Amino acid sequence: MSAGTLEKISGLLGSLMVSVFVLGLAQGISAGFAGFWGGLPFWVICLTVLPLIFYDLWDTCFRKAK
Numbered sequence: 001m002s003a004g005t006l007e008k009i010s011g012l013l014g015s016l017m018v019s020v021f022v023l024g025l026a027q028g029i030s031a032g033f034a035g036f037w038g039g040l041p042f043w044v045i046c047l048t049v050l051p052l053i054f055y056d057l058w059d060t061c062f063r064k065a066k
Contacts (some may be wrong), residue, residue, distance in 0.1 A: 004061075007060075007061055008061045008062070011060065011061045012057070012061075014055060015053055015057050018053060019050055019053070021027045022046050022049075022050065023046060023050075025042075026039060026042050026043050026046045029042055030042075039060065
């Protein structure tokens, strides 16, 4: 298996694991004592940071180098 393929697989796996963890945490905060309005700032942060994670994955692993 080439280094590029291994980098892509591990990058996708790591990004998906972080996404599942962070979104599960946000759902748990919103469903628990904080309620929807208490968890809303965390949701905003999550939905701002997760696209940055996937952009970095795309930029690092999948974009064609010039």
